[in-house]
Amino acid sequence: MSIQTKITTPFDDQKPGTSGLRKKVKVFQQPNYLENFVQSIFDTLEEFQGKTLVLGGDGRYHNREAIHTILHMAAANGFGKVLVGRGGVLSTPAVSHLIRKYDAFGGIVLSASHNPAGPDGDFGIKYNVSNGGPAPESITNAIFTHSKAITQYRIWSDTEVDLDYLGDSEIGNMVVRVIDPVYDYAQLMEELFDFEAIRALLKGGFRILFDAMHAVTGPYAREILENRLGAPAGTVLNGVVKDDFGGGHPDPNLTYAADLVARMWADDAPDFGAASDGDGDRNMILGRKFFVTPSDSLAVLAENGTCAPGYARGIVGVARSMPTSQSVDRVAEKKNFACFETPTGWKFFGSLLDAGKATLCGEESFGTGSDHVREKDGLWAVLFWLNILAHRKTSVEAVVKDLWAIYGRTYYARHDYEDVDSAAASTLMSELRANFATLTGQVHEGLTIKLADEFGYTDPVNGESTIKQGVRILFVDGSRIVFRLSGTGTSGATLRIYLERFEPNPSLQHKDAQEALADLIRIADTLAGIKQHTGRQAPTVIT
Ligand code: G16
Numbered sequence: 001m002s003i004q005t006k007i008t009t010p011f012d013d014q015k016p017g018t019s020g021l022r023k024k025v026k027v028f029q030q031p032n033y034l035e036n037f038v039q040s041i042f043d044t045l046e047e048f049q050g051k052t053l054v055l056g057g058d059g060r061y062h063n064r065e066a067i068h069t070i071l072h073m074a075a076a077n078g079f080g081k082v083l084v085g086r087g088g089v090l091s092t093p094a095v096s097h098l099i100r101k102y103d104a105f106g107g108i109v110l111s112a113s114h115n116p117a118g119p120d121g122d123f124g125i126k127y128n129v130s131n132g133g134p135a136p137e138s139i140t141n142a143i144f145t146h147s148k149a150i151t152q153y154r155i156w157s158d159t160e161v162d163l164d165y166l167g168d169s170e171i172g173n174m175v176v177r178v179i180d181p182v183y184d185y186a187q188l189m190e191e192l193f194d195f196e197a198i199r200a201l202l203k204g205g206f207r208i209l210f211d212a213m214h215a216v217t218g219p220y221a222r223e224i225l226e227n228r229l230g231a232p233a234g235t236v237l238n239g240v241v242k243d244d245f246g247g248g249h250p251d252p253n254l255t256y257a258a259d260l261v262a263r264m265w266a267d268d269a270p271d272f273g274a275a276s277d278g279d280g281d282r283n284m285i286l287g288r289k290f291f292v293t294p295s296d297s298l299a300v301l302a303e304n305g306t307c308a309p310g311y312a313r314g315i316v317g318v319a320r321s322m323p324t325s326q327s328v329d330r331v332a333e334k335k336n337f338a339c340f341e342t343p344t345g346w347k348f349f350g351s352l353l354d355a356g357k358a359t360l361c362g363e364e365s366f367g368t369g370s371d372h373v374r375e376k377d378g379l380w381a382v383l384f385w386l387n388i389l390a391h392r393k394t395s396v397e398a399v400v401k402d403l404w405a406i407y408g409r410t411y412y413a414r415h416d417y418e419d420v421d422s423a424a425a426s427t428l429m430s431e432l433r434a435n436f437a438t439l440t441g442q443v444h445e446g447l448t449i450k451l452a453d454e455f456g457y458t459d460p461v462n463g464e465s466t467i468k469q470g471v472r473i474l475f476v477d478g479s480r481i482v483f484r485l486s487g488t489g490t491s492g493a494t495l496r497i498y499l500e501r502f503e504p505n506p507s508l509q510h511k512d513a514q515e516a517l518a519d520l521i522r523i524a525d526t527l528a529g530i531k532q533h534t535g536r537q538a539p540t541v542i543t
Pocket of ligand 1: 018019112113114277281282344345346347363365367485486487488489496
């Protein structure tokens with residue numbers, strides 16, 4: 001039994017995107033592909049000898065094999081202990097919590113989030129640092145640089161490890177501790193929320209449904225919603241983790257959570273519906289025949305949050321990604337707390353949370369979270385909503401409409417064109433950039449463009465800067481169109497168009513979002529030539 005040093009040659013495509021390295025399973029199955037990336041992570045880090053690593057994934061196809069490899073590489077590289085979820089499974093927020101709770105050096109999450117799984121699906125790997133959050137760009141860039149020059153990796157000779165039983169075993173000098181994936185996370189949720197009040201709400205006949213979409217949140221939701229909070233058995237739909245996610249696309253939105261949506265729009269619909277994604281960090285909140293946009297959901301938490309015990313201390317600030325609607329900004333302004341606008345990617349929230357500048361964070365991409373961990377957190381958002389509903393004793397729809405009554409409604413939609421030709425997508429973006437100077441002052445459909453630019457960001461805490469984070473077209477009346485290329489897709493390019501309009505007039509707040517945004521949708525096509533560049537007549541997904 002010993003450390004083996006294996007000779008390898010670099011791959012040139014291991015650049016982490018918005019959230020780690022995501023590729024087709026078949027790419028990860030190439031000899032040395034995973035090993036190169038993992039060794040590049042370890043070679044980039046310093047002073048972790050003898051320290052603890054947290055390791056787990058969302059249970060998708062290839063998870064077990066990858067866990068086996070990473071354990072052996074961690075042992076050969078000098079980690080002292082690895083905490084791994086039973087069966088190799090841990091949700092992303094659970095990894096973040098475990099890193100923080102057990103003072104680990106860092107963690108590795110195996111997931112491609114909401115992307116489909118299975119032999120022809122996607123796989124992914126992400127490194128999280130000691131604050132529990134995704135590694136900042138300074139580290140991911142260094143990992144990429146290293147991956148292009150790697151010549152060898154270290155791995156312990158093959159040792160039997162049983163991932164299915166709780167307890168300790170050893171690979172060389174390293175302890176492998178298999179832990180219950182749910183326990184620590186569920187304890188944290190009990191500390192943050194008023195479980196008593198939620199239990200009483202459910203006992204009083206308030207009916208809920210949670211769709212785990214055959215992905216990682218199944219066991220978490222069963223333990224918390226059914227066992228601890230007393231929701232009836234069957235509240236958690238699709239609660240068994242499958243390595244192909246049941247053939248589905250575990251993206252909690254109106255398109256991919258279609259079964260849940262059908263139930264929530266039925267005449268006997270429950271009072272509250274929610275879904276999470278592959279790795280448990282996203283959430284969608286629904287009322288009876290009512291959809292809450294993620295941007296409004298963040299604003300609702302900011303407005304009502306102090307009713308939850310974990311937030312009774314007050315909210316010091318909020319942060320949202322640039323394409324997320326400005327709904328929460330209005331709450332922050334009125335309540336006089338700070339509001340930060342960051343690039344897309346949860347990694348940009350970490351420094352603000354660490355510095356105590358923000359309590360709540362959110363993104364339009366169905367992500368909401370707080371300073372309790374350093375990832376977005378799907379079930380946490382569900383419990384937060386239930387706590388608010390238990391406190392307010394009213395419906396989801398009424399809570400959102402009350403928000404609109406106070407602050408005005410922000411109509412919002414995102415149009416995605418998935419798997420378009422990469423060259424065509426980048427031409428579209430460069431043409432927009434080339435037109436910035438002439439766009440200002442133009443009038444389209446009666447709307448005047450105030451500014452066209454590309455969003456850049458300098459972190460107010462650590463001074464790190466990042467550029468080219470999305471093209472913004474800002475109109476004089478406050479409306480916005482944002483164009484971005486996704487950083488999480490694995491085939492072709494995904495063009496995202498974010499559309500937003502503020503409507504302060506209560507008598508105009510009842511419209512369907514697509515209808516209310518129809519002129520902006522047309523303007524987006526006029527300015528960017530979407531149909532012409534992509535050859536598509538309509539978006540693949542509208543959220
Ligand atoms: C990741 C990031 C999010 C981001 C989302 C979409 O989420 O953590 O911050 O908003 O991707 O990114 P993009 O628009 O670049 O595809 P997840 O849930 O996929 O890990």
